[in-house]
Structure formats: C-alpha cells, structure tokens
Amino acid sequence: MALKTAMALAAGLTLLAGCASRYTPTPLAANFPTTKQAKLQAAYHWGVVTDSIEKRVVMELRKSPPRPVFINEPKDPSAFQRALATQLTTSLVNDGYVVSRTPAGSLKIDLDVQAVTFSANRPQYRYHGERAVLGSGVWLLSEIEAPVVANVAVAVGALDAHDWFNAQFAPGDTPKTEIIVTVSVSDQYRYLARNTSAYYVADSDRILYGIVDPKPEEPKLTRTFQVRGDI
Known part of the structure; x- marks a missing residue:
C-alpha cells in the first residue's frame, strides 16, 4: 500500500513539474517561429534592396495622379545611404518617373536607415553535420x-x-549588426506610403552603415604612487 501511495505521489509531482504556472508576474520568454533575414555582404546586395524598395514605391505612386518625386538625402550620408539614394534615383528615372532636384511641388521620398547593435555571439541555427x-x-x-x-x-x-x-545560410556567426530601412513617400500634409524592412550586415562592414566604433583606450605607461611618512 505504501509503495502504491509513493508511486502515485511521484507521478503527481512529475505531472506538476511538467506544467507551467497559470499565473506569472511577467510574460514567459518564448521564441518566434523560424524565419530568414537576408545578410548584406556586397554592393550588389544594396542594389537588390533598392530594387525591392523601388517596386514598392512605384506601386504606391500609381495610386495617385502623376507627380515629380524628390529623394530627400541626409546631410551626412553613410556609404550605404548614398548608394541607396543614387540607385533609387536611377531606377525611378529608368522607369519613366520624373525625379526632381528640388523639393518644390514634388512628393518627398525619405530614406531612413537605423543601424542597431545587439550582443555578440548570438546563436546561429542551421543544418548540422x-x-x-x-x-x-x-x-x-x-x-x-x-x-x-x-x-x-x-x-x-x-x-x-x-x-x-x-548554401542558403550566410557563413559565420549571426551578425550582431542589423539595419532597419524605412521608406516614406509624403507631401506637406500626409504620408502616402511607408514601408520598413530589416537586414543583417557583416560586422566587419559596420562603418559602411554609419557605425563608428570607439577606439580602445591605450594602456597607461606611467603610474603615480603616493608616499606617506618620513623619507
């Protein structure tokens, strides 16, 4: 009888151990379903990103009467931002759109690039073997x-x-650096279109996206000692 009671108690404890609490002070951390995010590793990839942006911009522009567009470049663009604006201008002109050199009377296209840095040594999930x-x-x-x-x-x-x-996976560890690219089409009163996408970038190429890492501190070559008492 005692053995059956002990076995029933052990089974009950095992069942309780496998169940999550119904009430917690904070939400439980859970993983998202597996997704893929492109990693930019060459100037050609910048062109692929630009082509995708241009298709979405054109799709929205077709919904309104034709107007010239003006690409609002940042004052101090990174290499990526400059290439993005230049290639987008080329694509729009080749598709027959009027790209104005001044904002007056034009729809404004803003290209916002936010670079973010996560912790290093992020996990990489892929096929093994x-x-x-x-x-x-x-x-x-x-x-x-x-x-x-x-x-x-x-x-x-x-x-x-x-x-x-x-072959579908980028080599190396998951980068700690990502960029968030937001494209907005607007006039002086409202936004007509807006789209955001995210990409990995190689950590060795951070400066191309406007990230300047601080230089490591040089070691001090001298040290000061305080002497107490009589000499």
Whole structure:
C-alpha cells in the first residue's frame, strides 16, 4: 500500500513539474517561429534592396495622379545611404518617373536607415553535420553535435548534399549588426506610403552603415604612487 501511495505521489509531482504556472508576474520568454533575414555582404546586395524598395514605391505612386518625386538625402550620408539614394534615383528615372532636384511641388521620398547593435555571439541555427563520400553519387551526412550520432546516406547523383543543405545560410556567426530601412513617400500634409524592412550586415562592414566604433583606450605607461611618512 505504501509503495502504491509513493508511486502515485511521484507521478503527481512529475505531472506538476511538467506544467507551467497559470499565473506569472511577467510574460514567459518564448521564441518566434523560424524565419530568414537576408545578410548584406556586397554592393550588389544594396542594389537588390533598392530594387525591392523601388517596386514598392512605384506601386504606391500609381495610386495617385502623376507627380515629380524628390529623394530627400541626409546631410551626412553613410556609404550605404548614398548608394541607396543614387540607385533609387536611377531606377525611378529608368522607369519613366520624373525625379526632381528640388523639393518644390514634388512628393518627398525619405530614406531612413537605423543601424542597431545587439550582443555578440548570438546563436546561429542551421543544418548540422559533416559530409563523406561513400561511393559514386552517394554521400554520408553525419550529425556530430547530437548526443546520439545519426548517419544518413543519400543518393544524390552529382549533387553535393552538404552544400545543398547549407548554401542558403550566410557563413559565420549571426551578425550582431542589423539595419532597419524605412521608406516614406509624403507631401506637406500626409504620408502616402511607408514601408520598413530589416537586414543583417557583416560586422566587419559596420562603418559602411554609419557605425563608428570607439577606439580602445591605450594602456597607461606611467603610474603615480603616493608616499606617506618620513623619507
């Protein structure tokens, strides 16, 4: 009887341990569903971003009577902001829009770029494993980080399965640097369109996005001692 009581008590405690409290002083931290965010690593990628922005701007401009547009560049643009404004001007002109050199009588396009820095060593989630050739057209993918090593042999012809799985991911750790790009189309009274998107950027390219890291302090070569008492 005592054994059955102990087993029932243990089962009850296990059940309680697996349940979250119904009441907490703060919301429980939870992960978002898995998503992907592009990492900018070349000037060509800046052009891809600009093309995406231009398509969204044109879509909104078509909803109103045709008017010239003026791209409002910041006074001290970063390399990325300058390229963004230049490439957007080119795309709009090539699509037949009048891009004015002065704001008078034009719709204004503002390009706001906010660079943010998160903590270093952020986690990187991707496929894991090492590759090995078993034979012609047969690869072995070995999961080496799991507690139990799982090996899967895949017949893929001439396709490199390991590269196929991992090519979609940017190399290296998750960057600590991200940029938030907001595009606004407005006149003097209202916003006609507004869109925001976010991208990773390589930490080594931070200066291209207007982030200037402080120089490390140089070590002091002298030290002052205070002497007390008679000499």
